[in-house]
Each structure stands twice: as structure tokens, then as C-alpha cells.
Amino acid sequence: MADALKGGKTVKRRLTATPALIKIYIDLFVNRRAYTLQSMRPHPESGRHYYYRPKERDSGAPLLLMEQTVADHLEGRITIGLYAINPLNQRCKWVAIDADYATAMDDLIKLQYQLTKDRVESALEMSKRGGHLWIFLATPLIARKCRTYIYDLAQRLGVPVKASGLAEGIEVFPKHDEIQKGAFGNAIRGPLGIHRGAKRRFWFYGADYSLEAQIEFLTRLRKLTEEELDRFTEGKELPPSIARERSEVEPVSKNAFGENRRGFRILDHVSKTRVVGRNYVAQCPSCALAGRDSGRDNLAILVSDPRFYRCWAGCTKQMIRAAVGKPIPVRHSG
Ligand SMILES: [Zn+2]
Secondary structure, three states: OEEEEEOOEEEEEOOOOOHHHHHHHHHHHOOOOOEEEEOOOOOOOOOOOOEEOOEOOOOOOEOOOOHHHHHHHHOOOOOEEEEOEEOOOOEEEEEEEEEOOOOHHHHHHHHHHHHHHOOOOOEEEEOOOOEEEEEEEEEEEEHHHHHHHHHHHHHHHOOOEHHHOOOOOEEEEOOOOEEOOOOOOOEEEOOOOEEOOOOEEOOEOOOOOOHHHHHHHHHHOOOEOHHHHHHHHOOOOOOHHHHOOOEEOOOOOEOOOOOEHHHOOHHHHOOOOEEEOOEEEEOOHHHHHOOOOOOOOOEEEEOOOOOOEEEOOOOOHHHHHHHOOOOOOOOEEO
């Protein structure tokens, strides 16, 4: 169910993601099966809903994006983030320009207009602050060239770029030229889902506010071809300030609050702990959230090194961290 204000009254609308819509969504947006999930609960201090990489409950293996994941996202049960670059070929299916400062919309519209001069069509999506401008590619294209094209455009228009050291400016996804094996780069909120912080869905301008109309609008956009991108970027390089951060070597080691991951202490988040053998035993926060573990003994924390803890009912570390409002964050925008 989604609420929409129309003519002053709230209209309840049930959104159904049909298999056909899901297929088109995946064709347009999904370039690799790794994804992020937005926390359903806000961080107790910052109030923000962070994104984390979901893991399988038992094995701890990363969850892969499936048709059902997209259905859950479009129908509002979860909110996913999508990665731009496929590390197998360093190519992307889309380019998204993220802007969230005071004059963000002016700059995005400037860019959108300039793109039309190259016959490049784009879709402007509203966001919590500002918006996201999406360009779709006829075939997956080299991330570095996509970035070169957009940064060159921004420079010619005098549109500020965040990566160049300015506090405010556009951010371009893909945010890297290349992604190493085992790395991910930055994810951006998947369009047409519910933003957990804003508690609402953000739509694209230019089509009715229904999944069918929005997806149909996106499929009708002209897609940028490899030949065009080669032509637009011929003889051009990334500005040096941008090129500096072009490849991500390692996965993130610090969390979104700038603290080392080891800085998290599970003992700060559980109560009524007792010692059983080598472990502290307590109620698992993730189980508690689901109304389980009334016996308060599912969570075992190693006394000698409390960095190691485990829920005997199978909750993952990610689930436990999310349950205490300290999800393991990943680089994200959105
Ligand atoms: Zn548990």
C-alpha cells in the first residue's frame, strides 16, 4: 500500500510488481547481484537509516539479488541499494547523478538540458533532498568513460562537483573507474522503492505515479550507445581532482560514523548478562525484535574477547547489528 496526495485527499494504492515489470527493472538497473538493504530502524543517535549488505541467516554468505528481492523493493517491503559497476568488465548499465544541496534541482535540470543537446535522454527522480538524474545505456559501457563524459559536462556548465573537494556538489555513480575483485564501490538507492527515512516513495518526473507508467516511461527513453560515448569523450580525461579517487582497492574498513568496526561493543547493547562457561549469555537483540528469546539465552558472547558473539537461533551479525540500531554500514548515497 502506498499513500499519495491527490487533490488534497489521500488515495490508497496497492502496488503490484508483475513479473514483466520486475524483468524490465532488472534489465534497466541491475548490473551485478550484490546489493545493499536499507535498515528499517533509524540509528538511535543520527536518526538515519543506514544501508548494509544483507547476509544469509545460516551460512553468513552474502545474499544475491533475485526477482523476489526486486518485487519486495517495488512493493515496499524492503528498500535496496544498487551497485553501478560490474567488476567482471568494469562497465555499467546506467549513470546516476546525485545532488542534494540547496540548488541541486537547478543543476540537475541544467545537466538534463545540456544532455539533450547530445540527444541523450535522462530521467529525473525526486529524492529526500534534491534528486537523482538517471541515464540509461544501450549496452553496458566502460565506467571510466561514463564518468569522463559527465564530469566534462558539469565542468562546462559550472555545476559544482563534490569529489573535487567542494562540500557541496553533484556525485556521479559510478563513483570509481574500476572496482577490484571483492570490492563493491558505492551503491545508490534503487528507484521506485520506499525511502525508509522519508517514509515515502520518490517518483520520476514525466510519468504518472504508478509502477506501470513509471517503468514504461523509463523504457521509452533513448539509450546512450557506445559509439556516442566514445565520440563524446574522445581526447578527454577525468579532471585530476576526480581521477585521484578513481579506483577502490579495498572494501570499506571504517563505518559511516567514522569509527573502526571493532569500536562496536555488543556488551553495550544487551542487558541482564550472565556468565555460562566461557560465554556471557543474553537475550539476542534480533530475536527480541521478533518477539523471540524470552528465555534470554540465545546470544553467546565470548568472555575473553567480546568481539565474538553468536545467536544460537541463527541471527546473523548483520541482523543483530541492525536490531540494536548499529547496522554495519556500507558506502552509500541516496
Ligand atoms: Zn537471534
